[in-house]
Amino acid sequence: MNSYHLDYPLEVDSDIKNLMANAFGALVHEKEQGVTGYYNLPEESGLIVEEIKKRELDQKFDRIVVIGIGGSSLGTKAVDHFLRYKKVHRPIYFLENPDPVAIRHQFEQIPKENTLFIIVSKSGTTIETISIFKTALAHYKIDLAKDNEQLMVITDIDSPLHLFAQEYGIESFAIPKNVGGRFSVMSAVGIVPLSIAGYDTLGFLEGAKGMFERFFMLHEEHILQKAAFIYKNWQQYSMNVLFSYADELENFNKWYVQLWGESLGKKDPAGNPVGTTPIAHIGSVDQHSFLQLVMEGPKDKTLTFICIENFEEEIAIPDISLPHLAKTDFVNGALFNRLLNEECKATMESVKGQGVPTDKIVLPFINEDSIGELMAYYELLTSLVGAMFGINTYNQPGVELGKQILKTRFMQK
Structure with a gap:
């Protein structure tokens, strides 16, 4: 199982409990009535x-x-x-x-x-x-x-x-x-x-199935709490930034951006535009280009860190001291697995110190079960936030206009 740690400043009072209960009930209804399969x-x-x-x-x-x-x-x-x-x-x-x-x-x-x-x-x-x-x-x-x-x-x-x-x-x-x-x-x-x-697609499906089952048995309350924080604070924290500490998660990041953006960028029942902007990066590469904005720029973002506990690749940094480069020797002999994960921890600690709401997901291994569970987690989180907004999470009316214009342009050639 993956592990999840939420560090959002959320006071779970009666209003939040009611919000989470109603959203959970909405997903139960969706499942039982076949609103989404x-x-x-x-x-x-x-x-x-x-x-x-x-x-x-x-x-x-x-x-x-x-x-x-x-x-x-x-x-x-x-x-x-x-x-x-x-x-x-x-x-x-x-x-x-x-x-x-x-x-x-x-x-x-x-x-x-x-x-x-x-x-x-x-x-x-x-x-x-x-x-x-x-x-x-x-x-x-x-x-x-x-x-x-x-x-x-x-x-x-x-x-x-x-x-x-x-x-x-x-x-x-x-x-x-x-x-x-x-x-x-x-x-x-x-x-x-x-x-x-x-x-091993059966393993992939089992990972997802376990997450769905635990959620509907109310054993994954952290998802409800994260959704509630995003909903209650979306106008202040208008961007959700995902920092994935593994190259292997690059295309997962792209999947997340579509899932989140296309599902939640809608108009609510009163006609007001709602939704937070998904941004996805690869650590440690992109922290060298984006972290400065998070640290000292507007405090309008929440950050999610995803790391892999065990890459199962034991490549060590050689114990070599190079002229003029001795200040880098403190990592000599360490595994790259440790270097990457320590960078994740250090970056998370630094942004938390600036008051940025953060949460962390740790995948134990690079395998089918882990990615299946992770994708199920994000599907549930997306559905919960959509239920809280009171929108149709599963349509995409804003996409259709561009398709109609494209067809018209070709018909006019």
Whole structure:
């Protein structure tokens, strides 16, 4: 299990208790009434893992290409990046952004033979995804009738993409109707490519399931307290800064930014804009560029620190004393694991001394269970804050206007 330490100045009085109780009740209602289905994915998706193993889909390909964007790729990419140094036989490539230079370069790196192309789009009409898919068809000269075993689709039942797959006999997996893209990593969206790649997706699901179960048994009250502080103080602390002390968490950071920003940047029932801005950094790299602002700039941020207790890599700093550089010798002989985590502790202590609200999450290891639990934690936290704001956490009306304008611009060409 991951460990969580909250150091927010929150006085849990009767008002806060009522706020937390009401938000908790809202999530119970969501779960029981099927408002959103992500709470049930750890159990439901176990069947997908069994099917993939039974049909030996994880033995048929040398590599996987995921064609998707946003919620259709970020969660999968976060897990893959976190576990990237594990001995997995099949790499995953992600074709996301319609950047012509990046697309051309990636096509040059990926051979057609023994490659599985997975097209992921909940709506089935995501313009970037379908455009890149068309380009892959042309580049690799994929025959939809003869090469259909190299194609797979993950989408909503009866979406245009699902109907397309049916017409050509292409394998398809369904995304539950009540699971939005940014909450879908534990659905087929993440579980299918990660399982085929060879990751322990059952362990990933078990980590998430444990967090969900403990939360609904009221054994994870710290999540409620953190949500309450964010809600009560969001106008003063308008930014949530995540400092992740591991390169392996870089794409998790990006997943967090979408989850938080797209879920909580809304108008409340009175029509007032609400939401805090998510910012994500990698420690210790980014503390050299951002920490000064936190320390002496406006006190409008909360900071979350994530570190990994055991990297399972025993690389020591050599006991070498270099001319003119003796003042760095105090770390000689220490493991890099310790150096990074001590930097995390020192930075956290320094910002706390400036009155910045902080909390800390410690992952015991780099494994599937840890990242599954962490992602479940953030999904719950997001839903709680949304419930406190009284908004629909699971829609994204602000995104649709840009899509409509894009279509209009192309129709006018």
